[in-house]
Amino acid sequence: MEKYLMINGIKVFFDNEKNILEVIRKAKIELPTFCYHSELSTYGSCRLCMVEVESMGIIPACSTPPSSGMVINTNTEKIINLRKIVIELLLANHDRECTTCQKSQSCKLQTLARRLGIETVRFKNVVRKTDKDLSTYALVRQQDKCILCGDCVRFCDEIQSIGALGFVNRGSKSVVCPSFSKDLELSECVYCGQCSRVCPTGAVIPRSEVKEVWKALSDKNKKVIVAIAPAVRAAIGEVFGFTRENGTEAAGKIVTALKIMGFYKVFDVSFTADMTIVEEANEFLERIKEGNNIPLFTSCCPAWVKFVEQYYPEFIKNLSTCRSPQGMYGAIARRIMPNVLSVKKEDLVVVSVMPCTAKKYEARRRELANNGEIDIDYVITTQELAIMIEESGLRFQDLDAYAFDMPLGFKTGAGVIFGNSGGVTEAVLRNVASDITGGEYDESEQFSFVRGDDGIREAKINLLGRELKIAIVYGLKNARQILRELKTQKRKYDFVEVMACPGGCIGGAGQPVYNDLATRKNRTRILYENDKTLELHKPQDNPYVQKIYNDYLGSKPGSKKAHEYLHTHYTYKKRFKESVKISEKNSKGLEVNVCFGNHCMKKGSKEILKHIVDYVENKNYKDKVNIAASICLEKCFSAPNVKVADTTISHASNESVKEAIDKEIK
């Protein structure tokens, strides 16, 4: 028998929907919600999805499972008033400076206040003004815009498995913030920025660099060059009302807009994406040949890179040492372009347009700096690009399309599909397959089996005389699962692609805010169709890539010059800087840190600590030694670790630590 609900007098059939909200939305009624996201757990805090169910009364639709025959009304007078009160109360506790809020027009609170016909707020505004958290380049947090829906908290925890944000205090004192109310910079945040995407208001927003870019553009002595990432062309149309094309038109219009704004050259990050593939595929082949550091992890996603550095230092060696396409663009722009464009190095300003908030952080990574100087001056998101276009007063949809500047403007389809989850893998396969077999693999559909919507996908392919196992992952919780299983040897791969954001870069937090899967899927489609319209599909066929290699990078991938320009390194990023004091006195003596991370604890750090405490006591070193329990020294694979002064003793034993203490004291 078919199951159905009676919704506002209309029979609506359902089968697997987990709650009546989903069924109501299926019936094309957009029930308002703040805290409901189909990909997250049901929270039921915003109380906007209340409906009246016969013989049940008023109940929240999001947390009520459907049962056949329910008679539901979504719009009774009672419910309408209830929703209005909820919104009014939220507005009474909200910083209502909407006109100057970056989230204006994509703010759900603003939209719902209008949709629900709020004309006045009957309650006094009691919001406590707070300072903005400007500690990171990626995101800005502003407490007084927060409505406590918890979307950011759940996304960070449930999808990314980070938990950088949490609820603090309770009742009227509740706030959302990082642990110990620290700045975001000091938390475990990897800057994926998805919190800002799911935030219905402006409580977390990407940090804008628009002002700085305008300033550079207005400086007559500067030449400002810019490059746009593949995913940007897939989403910018959403802001200006055209989403049905294949990305070529949007990319061309972006070039025109940027030229009108005064950018000296407009390049395409897809070009350096082609280079990334050529370089990374070469690295992959070498690793396969030598059997070292397999699987190879992609390193294009800075949030994923920080994740590995922070939580899994033992896997750092598996990360491809190739810079991301943005990183390569930075190196080439800063070190080769002055020569090519005949511009003085100090007059050049380098900008990139990214779908991503973590790219803002990546650009400032000290590992990417060249003699202490960073390559890229400013990173703006797709959202910021749209704002700049609007500020310029350009009718974007009516602009003519222009071509990118050479040489960093020519790309193959491989560089374009980078923006999709699975794109890097597909591009690497296109490169590797034809390199090895010499065969013609230029069909853009050849390796389309790596495409898909799932957060963890696997593929096998016979190449290099063996079966290569590949995993394609998005979402860091999925990535954590893969890493755990790689560690226990439950899974084995040769190549693992990870993107932090759902769907890959096209779903990045710098893109125009979206809330539905259809929008994301359309972006994916745009990039794959864009690939089809291009003449070339294999990155190694890009003649300009070949030329740059010939002229500046030692003629071939993996050369010494290529390594100097196009590769990077990674470092442990200690998550916790705290340590628990063990010594009674705070002497200026020798610092002895016993690691109490999970691995070290299992390997007996408790016993070692006991020995050290006893030893210091017996030897009467009490005034000379400061003992602390550290969390953690981040050398988990050589547990237990003890740090004496500046030297970390790996696989420490009672004896080796005693020796070290004696040596330091004498």
Place this chain on the structure above:
Amino acid sequence: MKSNYEKFKSVCSILEKYSFDKSKLIPILQATQEEYKYLPQEVLTFISSALNISPANVYGVATFYSHFSLIPKGKHIIRVCDGTACHVKKSESIIEALRKKLNLNNSQTTTKDMLFTLETVSCLGTCGLSPAVVLDGKVYGQMTPSKAIALIDQIKE
């Protein structure tokens, strides 16, 4: 007074006792607070690392319950009941008198010499004794401001 080492060792034992089970976070925090008399930030970080949960999560729990304190408490803890029954019997005047006696301003709860901490609780369940005060775990009923001050004086002597 336990030494830092003994306190830390106890936290390790507490974690072991609960088999590093994250669902036992609240009893672990309770036992830890028994040791330190409050929850130091670095110990909370250690617990979060040992239980494999984010520090924000632990911090959230520790700030949610008024039983947990993130700042050091005094040697003696005075809890004045401010539940409905005690409130109508003028518990507020007792709180005021104690604040004055202990030289505490509005946001302060612990005296500078770390001898006393003054807290209010929402109900002790001893409404028959209202207004009630608990000093170091012992309940005193039918209190007045002067009786409360006398208690403090007693301890000070």
